[in-house]
Amino acid sequence: MASPEVRYNFREAETKWQKVWADRKAFAAERNSKKPKYYVLEMFPYPSGRIHMGHVRNYTLGDVVARFKRAQGFNVLHPMGWDAFGLPAENAALERGIHPGPWTRQNIADMRGQLMPLGLSLDWDREIATCEPEYYRHEQKMFLDFLKAGLAYRKESWVNWDPVDHTVLANEQVIDGKGWRTGAPVEQRKLNQWFLKITHFAEDLLTSLDDLTRWPDKVRLMQSNWISRSEGARVFWPLVGGDGKDLGQSLEVFTTRPDTLFGASFCAISPQHPLAAKLAATNPALTTFIADCSAAGTATASIETAEKKGFDTGLKARHPFVADFDVPVYVANFVLMEYGAGAIFGCPGHDQRDMDFARKYGLHVACVVAPKDGDATAFANTLEAGNAAFVDDGVAVNSAFLNGLGTIAAKTKAIARLEELGCGKGTVQFRLRDWGVSRQRYWGCPIPIIHCQSCGAVPVPDKDLPVRLPEDVSFDKPGNPLERHPSWKHVACPACGKPALRETDTFDTFVESSWYFARYCSPAATDRPFDKAEAMSWLPVDQYIGGVEHAVLHLLYSRFFTRAMQTCGYLDLKEPFAGLFTQGMVCHETYKTAAGAWVEPGDIEKQGDGARHRKTGEAVTVGRSEKMSKSKKNTVDPQAIIDSYGADAARLFMLSDSPPERDLEWTTAGIDGAWRYLNRLWRMAAAAKDCAAGAPDRAHPLVRHCHRAISGVTDDLEKLRFNSAVAKLRELSNAIEELKPADAPAVYRFAVETVARLAGPLMPHVAAEIWASLGHASALIDESWPTFDAALLEESTVTVAVQVNGKLRGTISMAKGADKAAYETAALALPGVQTHLAGKPPKKVIVVPEKVVSVVA
């Protein structure tokens, strides 16, 4: 029945409009605009070579926001670029002998080609790629500025070493004791590393989370837990040798419970503590113990079940408050070098780990805190005989001058006394550690430092920046090709001119992504990373969109970097992202053969309850839906979808049904439904074409519906509730189909035009095509966002529920503004109400005008 011209030709329309937009540079952000600014940014992709469904979703979400804000009259900045440094390029080089540079640039070209057909409203003139010297030279400069400002430093430290990638990982990049990328168990190594002093801003990074009101609570909480502030004290314990002689040095420990000092029964230091190393030098047994600890701590994932083990050093630590109160000093496997002072004092009565340790090594258990109520002596007896520590707050007992004080007061007093005696200090400790940025990789930004025998680490002078990556490198072996390069690292010291060596480490690629959002503001700047005034006019990003997997890493680093840039005068801003939205993943069922091989969705044929392989006919088990990933082969190629259904259909499906923050289940049925809807719209447009334009009757129900839709969709788009916006559009479309065009031509045309305008941000091509087909000379993207008349939103009568004893027994239609008595009369007259009252008068009638009449029988 449908004639060919009624079928929407998406291929033609999408190509046409994309060309129109590109030719006009329609989405270029304006400079010196009088309009208010709006910066929309999606997390930029790593150029792997192919786009995946996650990209399609991410960029669709951002594009809707960008187009919507643009229509609302904002000067929108919506740029795109490439997070182009990283390991996959080196792996490709290793596997296929392609140099990372050309490989990456080709991937960028390929992916750009794949993104274009999505019809995204991007300002492509601002495109950046972080692997180009034009970009990373500024990063090198900023690093040197950070160095001057004391925000970067070098130290020898224990690092997480990924044995597969042959590189160092930040703590954030270690997941369950394994490398975040390779999944290989991480080893501990001691290396000289560059660090960025993120801890300098720990307090501010934490407290400022409160101001990020347009961030998901979940992300703020994750960051807060990551930074993790705790108050306590540093306590110095004078050390005594086994022979009772004062060693003239003391052991520093950190505690959050200075109120339990009187319950101390031992001290323990980390196997990586300098003192442990010193003692081990003359103690082979201790050396063995330490080696065992670092092997066990890294090779197995079962850290949680690892037994608490200690090695008695024979040293004693002298109690800060009590004379002749010496406790043994252990090296213990559960003490972390990186937290606090790398040493603790153990109070078994009030810490479960210490209790476990004490029971194992037969150490004394003393009760020094008792619950507020009850018999303290009986409680102490039970505690000291048992295996369960009392870790709650209570009242100090057996603690000399602290006795009787509540835990909080006791902490304060203990700290005051420590400070008085000069053997301790109240302090705040963060879990957050400085960000190690050195990576032993080739495909990254070179760290602009030259190491000289006599001058030390010397910054590369400005005039010699950028330090470029050499092109002639070989990837025949694992490890860092820069290290092996015959000449690159040999340079003269900029300070003294003597032969010196370049730093061969490159930056963690999270450094590039920590400031790219600022570079977009002036992507062509050559003499500085970005123009300060330009950056200040655009930043902060108004709406940032990306995956929740970056909740800690990337977002925390960017927040730090912005503060560091502020410190060095590049910007005057603390928080880079005012609004953050974290999207859900795109998921699909997984399929597996009996042999355990994963099967692609395209090869699956479903029949009845089961599924089989389309080609081999082999039975296949259907697994649960999981994030699309190459390893499980449950991916659907976006390119194929866009080729056969078009960008608008793909976009529409991405936006329908699932709220954007939730995971989305990809189904063929979904894309079919989206495609069908586009055609329905197109048929409506064809019908509207024959309707004469004119002022529609404002009283017409469909006109009122249009105004409601404008109001609702605007609100939904504002709040990124795209699924709800789509539902409202479809509702309006359904209502339009109820109306015969000939019955009210002006109304019909108005309604179709309203749909097209509201659909503009969601399905830009079909909306533009409909708009043009209705005879408009100007393009839809030049139209401003439709407005609604509040007077038309509400009906003059309302339908109100009538309940008897809380159960719905009917509805009444009431004029707005009717008085309560009228409601009551109308409600009581309902036959349904009468039957349930059974002739008796109601006990009570509650009238909530325009909402409900509730009758109590």
Next chain:
RNA sequence: GCGGGUAUGGCGGAACUGGUAGACGCGCCAGACUCAAAAUCUGGUUUCCUUACGGAAGUGGGGGUUCGAUUCCCUCUACCCGCACCA
């Protein structure tokens, strides 16, 4: 272990500050058009009882507050996410 979240038809999901649960879509059923199919259109679709009219139950389970609870409180269960020997 600690912290956070989620739970609504066959499915994805709506429901603003407690006020007609199931919008919108998918799927399914029936019908129209067709030689037939595709496409499209129309109607139906929470469950149970009833030929029907109508009634009853119903938002993970149990309890509570209220005239009224998907929404608020308590409790339990299941699943998901983050952190995990952080002293």
